Amino acid sequence: xxxxxxxxxxxxxxxxxxxxxxxxxxxxxxxxxxxxxxxxxxxxxxxxxxxxxxxxxxxxxxxxxxxxxxxxxxxxxxxxxxxxxxxxxxxxxxxxxxxxxxxxxxxxxxxxxxxxxxxxxxxxxxxxxxxxxxxxxxxxxxxxxxxxxxxxxxxxxxxxxxxxxxxxxxxxxxxxxxxxxxxxxxxxxxxxxxxxxxxxxxxxxx
Numbered sequence: 001x002x003x004x005x006x007x008x009x010x011x012x013x014x015x016x017x018x019x020x021x022x023x024x025x026x027x028x029x030x031x032x033x034x035x036x037x038x039x040x041x042x043x044x045x046x047x048x049x050x051x052x053x054x055x056x057x058x059x060x061x062x063x064x065x066x067x068x069x070x071x072x073x074x075x076x077x078x079x080x081x082x083x084x085x086x087x088x089x090x091x092x093x094x095x096x097x098x099x100x101x102x103x104x105x106x107x108x109x110x111x112x113x114x115x116x117x118x119x120x121x122x123x124x125x126x127x128x129x130x131x132x133x134x135x136x137x138x139x140x141x142x143x144x145x146x147x148x149x150x151x152x153x154x155x156x157x158x159x160x161x162x163x164x165x166x167x168x169x170x171x172x173x174x175x176x177x178x179x180x181x182x183x184x185x186x187x188x189x190x191x192x193x194x195x196x197x198x199x200x201x202x203x204x205x206x
Contacts, residue, residue, distance in 0.1 A: 026128075031123075044145060078101055095184075100185065115135025
């Protein structure tokens with residue numbers, strides 16, 4: 001399999017997985033509804049307007065800026081991916097960048113289109129291709145659902161700043177696109193010598 005084919009298959013498969021799961025959750029769960037698979041693995045439907053970890057800023061203007069920024073960033077990632085394919089780098093690096101690109105695209109699809117193809121998920125299950133969508137183009141909400149509260153309790157008092165506080169690990173809710181980005185970054189870290197090779201120093205011949 002060529003590196004170009006590997007990249008395309010990775011991107012297509014990852015985006016399909018991301019969108020199928022998001023659309024299923026969006027059309028089968030009411031906002032805030034959850035389904036417990038294990039005590040430490042819960043499907044909890046939530047949406048966010050902003051950046052990672054649900055951070056929000058700037059209202060509608062901030063949302064539009066964030067979506068446009070993502071479009072610029074994903075263009076740069078695509079350029080990086082194409083460059084590495086041409087260089088013939090290690091397959092793990094190709095997969096890593098393709099996963100990061102796929103994750104970015106997955107969340108961009110939510111941000112750009114979900115506001116005009118779904119109605120609200122509050123108090124009812126949303127309808128796909130609704131007559132009265134909840135938002136407008138470039139102002140959609142990102143769908144999150146994976147929640148892994150593997151441990152919760154009060155932290156020991158001796159821990160600086162947060163000692164004695166109630167803490168949940170892992171408290172953030174994320175989606176497949178976020179997971180693909182995280183896996184991609186982890187792969188780049190593991191294969192950093194292939195992803196970021198150091199230029200060999202040219203030493204004069206003796």
